[in-house]
Amino acid sequence: xxxxxxxxxxxxxxxxxxxxxxxxxxxxxxxxxxxxxxxxxxxxxxxxxxxxxxxxxxxxxxxxxxxxxxxxxxxxxxxxxxxxxxxxxxxxxxxxxxxxxxxxxxxxxxxxxxxxxxxxxxxxxxxxxxxxxxxxxxxxxxxxxxxxxxxxxxxxxxxxxxxxxxxxxxxxxxxxxxxxxxxxxxxxxxxxxxxxxxxxxxxxxxxxxxxxxxxxxxxxxxxxxxxxxxxxxxxxxxxxxxxxxxxxxxxxxxxxxxxxxxxxxxxxxxxxxxxxxxxxxxxxxxxxxxxxxxxxxxxxxxxxxxxxxxxxxxxxxxxxxxxx
Ligand code: GH3
Ligand code: MG
Ligand code: MG
Ligand code: MG
Numbered sequence: 001x002x003x004x005x006x007x008x009x010x011x012x013x014x015x016x017x018x019x020x021x022x023x024x025x026x027x028x029x030x031x032x033x034x035x036x037x038x039x040x041x042x043x044x045x046x047x048x049x050x051x052x053x054x055x056x057x058x059x060x061x062x063x064x065x066x067x068x069x070x071x072x073x074x075x076x077x078x079x080x081x082x083x084x085x086x087x088x089x090x091x092x093x094x095x096x097x098x099x100x101x102x103x104x105x106x107x108x109x110x111x112x113x114x115x116x117x118x119x120x121x122x123x124x125x126x127x128x129x130x131x132x133x134x135x136x137x138x139x140x141x142x143x144x145x146x147x148x149x150x151x152x153x154x155x156x157x158x159x160x161x162x163x164x165x166x167x168x169x170x171x172x173x174x175x176x177x178x179x180x181x182x183x184x185x186x187x188x189x190x191x192x193x194x195x196x197x198x199x200x201x202x203x204x205x206x207x208x209x210x211x212x213x214x215x216x217x218x219x220x221x222x223x224x225x226x227x228x229x230x231x232x233x234x235x236x237x238x239x240x241x242x243x244x245x246x247x248x249x250x251x252x253x254x255x256x257x258x259x260x261x262x263x264x265x266x267x268x269x270x271x272x273x274x275x276x277x278x279x280x281x282x283x284x285x286x287x288x289x290x291x292x293x294x295x296x297x298x299x300x301x302x303x304x305x306x307x308x309x310x311x312x313x314x315x316x317x318x319x320x321x322x323x324x
Contacts, residue, residue, distance in 0.1 A: 015211075025049050026070030026142035031060040031086065032104075033078050038286060040156070040276055041104075044131050057081035065095040070142045076105045076112055077127075084116055091120040098148070100141040104129060114123060165239040167217060168224035176238035176246055183236065183250055184300045187293055194293040195249040195257030196300075198307045199227075199264070202285045202319040204243040215275035216243075219284055222273050230264045246304075254324055256294045261288045261322040284318035285310060 026049050032038040033055045036231060038082050045051045052067065054060045057078050063300055073092060076083035087103065090096040103124040105113045121146075123137050130187055163175035180196075187194035201207075201223065208216040220243060228238050236248040249257055271282035289311025291303050314323040 002296060007139070007288040018089060024139050026145070027068060027094065027139065027140075028052070028071045028073060028259075029054060029064055029069045030059065030073045031057055031078075032073075032075040033057060033080070034075065036102075038074060039082045041129060041134065044071075044134055049138065049142070050134060060086060061089055061093065061096065062101060065092060065093060069099060070145050071100050071102060071138060073102045073104065073138070074121075075238055076103050076109065084112060084119065087116055087121050088119045098145075100145050102141055111235050113221070120134075121130060133234060155269045158324060168221055168239050170224050170227070171236065171238040173238060173246075175242050176236060176240070176248070180300045180304075183248055184293055184298070188296040188298075191296075194303075195254065195255040196291055196293075196303050196307050197247050197249075197261050198240065198246045198289045198304075198311045199247065199261075199286050200288075200311055200315070202287055202315075207282065207284070211275055211280065214312040215280070215282070216277040219273050219282075221288065223268070223284070223286075226267060227264070230260065230267065246307075254290070257290055258322060258324060259294065261290055264288070265320065265322055266324060277288070287314035288322040289314055290322060290324035 028051045030038060030042055030043055030045065030051055032053065035055075038053050038055070040061070042051050042053050049071075052063070052069075054063055058081065060072075060074075071083045072084050074086055075134045078086075079179055083103070087101050090099060090101060096131065100122045101111070101120070103116045103121045105124055105126055112272045116124065122141055124135060125137060159171040184194055186192075201219065204216065204219070207219055220239075223245070224237075224239070227247065231237055231247060231249070234250050238246050240246040249260065252260070265286055269283075269285045273284045274281050289307045289309065291299075291310060292305035293303055310323040312323050317323065
């Protein structure tokens, strides 16, 4: 692959960065095996964008797939290769499916152009290519691409926010409830155990009352950090309510879950929590109620209920303990 850089086409670096600042400058892969053609087109594009020229169409897809490009420009009149086939392959490949394609076609080849549009080519230009038209169409495709990316990021963020507890970064109750029954069904159908624990901070109200609400928040955040450290990737931890957390552990029986719970309980009681910007360290303890899925097809609500009853007993028996 031959990269046409600003130096090669004699353009000063500040000029390029001024254009990049406007946010339109993108990365373009130009697939063209006719020297007379790409030697004219690439410098035009390079005035606003970073351009790589690929003269070997068979290689082009490979580069398009991992080159992080914003736009693929394909000459349909390649000498030894079908430019349309390249476009169609790009559309069927996961990594290039969303990559905009601008086709360049000979003026006398309308049928091929129509086929290209059917395949999913986003826009086209006819030869002889007009400089300003090329730049305008490239710009439009790159802008659209940026906008779509932006929308996708926003959707992604909204989904994250809907399933995440803002204070601790753990999953929220809604997320856990929507996944718990699936986890239980999977465990049942595979004949694997499933353990569930409810963790509740002891006398949390008095932490708030004594050190302030912000200190309470510090404790919740630090508790979430310690929970994360003590679970496996397949475990599901969530903030279930105020100072109550739930951990679901697939493929874990009561004995192992009891050990995990006890280790966590001890680590909380054994190391003080920093609050109020680290100016104070306070003692925190937790109580844990533990239950497992007992029989195939048992409703998860029943398991949760038993874990909650166990938690109640842990509180009643003096707190800072695990009960199953
Ligand atoms: P127990 O040992 O029986 O669990 O007593 P507790 O004081 O921990 O339980 P209680 O349910 O009486 O109090 C829970 C408190 O948690 C009450 C509520 O104000 C506080 N709380 C709930 N959510 C938050 C929060 O996001 N931040 C802070 N700082 N406090 C919270
Ligand atoms: Mg309570
Ligand atoms: Mg509590
Ligand atoms: Mg509580």
